[in-house]
Amino acid sequence: MKKKYLIVFFIAMLVSSFSFALEASDSMDDNTYPTGKRLFHIARSVNKNLVCYDVNTENGKLNTDAPLNVYWVNCENEPGETSGLSYIQRKMAYGYKLVSAGDNSCVVSLTAYPAKKLTIARQDSKYVCYVTIKNQQAILRSLYVKASPSNPLSVEYVELRGVSVSTNQPVTERVSK
Numbered sequence: 001m002k003k004k005y006l007i008v009f010f011i012a013m014l015v016s017s018f019s020f021a022l023e024a025s026d027s028m029d030d031n032t033y034p035t036g037k038r039l040f041h042i043a044r045s046v047n048k049n050l051v052c053y054d055v056n057t058e059n060g061k062l063n064t065d066a067p068l069n070v071y072w073v074n075c076e077n078e079p080g081e082t083s084g085l086s087y088i089q090r091k092m093a094y095g096y097k098l099v100s101a102g103d104n105s106c107v108v109s110l111t112a113y114p115a116k117k118l119t120i121a122r123q124d125s126k127y128v129c130y131v132t133i134k135n136q137q138a139i140l141r142s143l144y145v146k147a148s149p150s151n152p153l154s155v156e157y158v159e160l161r162g163v164s165v166s167t168n169q170p171v172t173e174r175v176s177k
Contacts, residue, residue, distance in 0.1 A: 032142075033073045033080055039120065039129040040140045040162075041073075042094065045147045048075040051085075051094045055120060055127040062127065064101035067108060067120050070094055113158070113175075131162065133173045138162035 032041055037054040054069040055062065070090070074081045085094050095111040096118075105121035118140065119130040129140040140162045148154040157176045164171045 031075070031079075033075070037069070037127070039068070039127065040142050042143045042145065044145045049073065050075060052082075053096075053129070057127070062104050062106065062120065062122070064104075064106050065098075067098065067101075067106045068096055070096065116160075130165070131160065133160050133162050133164075133171045136171065137165040138171050139165065 032043075032050060033052075035052075035054055037057070039053050039055055041053065042051040050073045052071055052073050054071075056066055056069045057063060070085055072083045072085065074083070089095070091111065093112045096108045097111065097114065099107040099109055099117060101107075105119060107117050107119050109115070109117055116131065120127055121130065122128075123139070130137055131140045132138070133140070140160065142161045144159040144161065146156045146159070148156050155177060157174045159172055159174045161170070161172050163169070
């Protein structure tokens with residue numbers, strides 16, 4: 001089942017309107033153009049552009065009907081420029097589905113990997129995205145999608161990166177095909 005989601009996730013990335021230079025490195029750039037509302041982003045090995053997930057609030061409260069604002073940040077051709085997702089990108093890879101909503105929190109799943117549930121909730125004075133990484137609750141910071149160098153249509157792994165809630169230490173988990 002994981003393999004199916006990884007394949008769908010990567011195919012949808014290839015239909016994006018951004019260039020697909022394969023020379024991007026395995027490590028992420030330090031400049032991810034963070035915002036005060038950024039929950040996490042997706043980086044990919046095919047280029048340096050990011051898919052960003054910001055919390056969507058109204059009057060300081062979580063918009064539980066549409067909790068995420070998802071968009072591209074161009075890090076190559078026009079650094080810092082943003083653009084929305086296409087219909088195909090939303091429906092096949094980078095979109096999300098609202099699973100449940102509470103007073104000021106909600107649970108969502110990413111289109112490409114619906115088995116992994118993400119909880120958006122307030123922590124102190126800001127919103128965070130909780131997820132299970134390596135069997136522990138963590139605050140999600142990013143996902144990294146590594147394509148096969150010999151076949152850009154094949155995903156080697158997706159890596160979740162976050163901070164453990166219990167230890168406050170970085171935690172990562174790779175999901176391989």
